[in-house]
Amino acid sequence: MGIFSFYRSVLLGCRWRVFALPAMFLIAFGSSACQKAPAPSDAEMVSETVVLETETAGGRGPASVETPPEDVPRTAAPDSGGGGFAPMPEPIIVVEAYESVAERPEPSTTTASEVAVTPLEDIVATRVFAGPSEYPPAEFKAYGILAFPARATSQTLERHSFICEAYLARLPHADEVSASRSVQMVTVWPMRTDGQAANLNALSPADTCARAVTGYGLVAAHDAIKDARKAGHRLEGRGPYLLAWSPASDKGRADVLVLSADLSNVSTAEGARNVMHKWAQDIEKQPDLWSNGWDLEKVRLAIQLWVDRFGENVLLAIKEGT
Amino acid sequence: MDFVKIARELSCPAIAGALVGLALVWWVEPATKGGTTLLIAGPVMIFTLVERVVRLCFGRNSNVEADDS
Numbered sequence: 001m002g003i004f005s006f007y008r009s010v011l012l013g014c015r016w017r018v019f020a021l022p023a024m025f026l027i028a029f030g031s032s033a034c035q036k037a038p039a040p041s042d043a044e045m046v047s048e049t050v051v052l053e054t055e056t057a058g059g060r061g062p063a064s065v066e067t068p069p070e071d072v073p074r075t076a077a078p079d080s081g082g083g084g085f086a087p088m089p090e091p092i093i094v095v096e097a098y099e100s101v102a103e104r105p106e107p108s109t110t111t112a113s114e115v116a117v118t119p120l121e122d123i124v125a126t127r128v129f130a131g132p133s134e135y136p137p138a139e140f141k142a143y144g145i146l147a148f149p150a151r152a153t154s155q156t157l158e159r160h161s162f163i164c165e166a167y168l169a170r171l172p173h174a175d176e177v178s179a180s181r182s183v184q185m186v187t188v189w190p191m192r193t194d195g196q197a198a199n200l201n202a203l204s205p206a207d208t209c210a211r212a213v214t215g216y217g218l219v220a221a222h223d224a225i226k227d228a229r230k231a232g233h234r235l236e237g238r239g240p241y242l243l244a245w246s247p248a249s250d251k252g253r254a255d256v257l258v259l260s261a262d263l264s265n266v267s268t269a270e271g272a273r274n275v276m277h278k279w280a281q282d283i284e285k286q287p288d289l290w291s292n293g294w295d296l297e298k299v300r301l302a303i304q305l306w307v308d309r310f311g312e313n314v315l316l317a318i319k320e321g322t
Numbered sequence: 323m324d325f326v327k328i329a330r331e332l333s334c335p336a337i338a339g340a341l342v343g344l345a346l347v348w349w350v351e352p353a354t355k356g357g358t359t360l361l362i363a364g365p366v367m368i369f370t371l372v373e374r375v376v377r378l379c380f381g382r383n384s385n386v387e388a389d390d391s
Contacts, residue, residue, distance in 0.1 A: 303361075304352055307360045311360035312354050312356035
């Protein structure tokens with residue numbers, strides 16, 4: 001069978017499969033792209049407070065407790081000895097809903113169960129340069145660090161610089177934002193000395209990166225990488241890594257929640273900006289929603305960084321070979 | 323026409339791979355020319371390789387065919 005006749009038979013025999021496969025990819029990726037709905041706005045993130053009260057065996061609930069309608073079948077009491085009903089808990093009746101905790105009156109002693117959800121705080125992603133004595137910064141809600149495994153050399157200076165520029169571009173300084181530090185999730189750029197850190201915190205971003213890269217605080221970075229490894233993260237690449245702990249006091253423990261991002265495959269300024277953007281989005285979620293698991297956007301970003309890093313090398317190798 | 327000749331020479335898996343590669347480029351949005359090239363060339367190579375393997379495993383052997391005749 002000649003190769004041409006083989007292809008002809010493939011074309012005639014399974015034409016629909018040949019075109020169905022890319023079509024399925026297009027549909028899958030298209031639908032995932034369409035599902036990139038905007039995050040709910042601050043106004044939409046309204047928490048609710050609901051008080052649930054039930055009658056208890058030992059007493060009656062407050063006067064506002066509504067009795068269920070007569071036609072609703074009640075379960076038999078366990079000690080009634082008849083009826084054939086399995087003993088079931090009393091039904092929960094929602095009697096009042098309050099918009100805030102302050103509005104809600106003191107709970108009665110006869111309240112059996114109460115669920116009160118406090119309003120969600122908006123976490124703001126910020127940045128700060130910190131010296132050895134200022135690390136970890138205590139007054140923030142949570143903190144992260146941009147941890148390079150090694151200082152910049154003449155070969156890696158450009159890469160360190162554009163990562164620094166992306167860091168400055170995406171994250172506002174902790175003093176710039178109006179939010180109090182207790183709701184800020186700060187990402188630290190460690191510096192070798194406290195004086196260098198103080199100078200950089202006062203400088204405009206245009207002058208900052210050259211000094212930040214040369215005065216990088218490697219010891220704090222190594223400690224952070226070590227602590228993240230203790231928590232089970234594999235950090236074996238060339239880095240840098242974005243690592244965050246919540247709460248900050250749990251840093252160094254083995255069973256803590258650590259959010260991490262690996263920038264080992266970042267080879268372009270645009271890639272660095274994309275990673276910083278994703279990082280800021282991730283840490284602005286509530287820490288209990290942090291996830292290091294599978295996420296389609298993370299996969300897309302990982303593929304982008306990988307092909308950008310190795311694609312250029314492949315093209316260079318082809319050019320050199322020809 | 324050259325374009326027709328090229329299209330004739332291209333195999334089904336290569337065309338399918340190129341389409342998948344284009345879909346990946348659209349989704350991933352690579353920042354470099356190398357990244358774009360890799361995203362298109364990768365699926366083309368993988369699809370072609372899979373086709374070759376499938377042909378080797380399940381395709382008819384031309385030598386046997388010649389002997390039979």
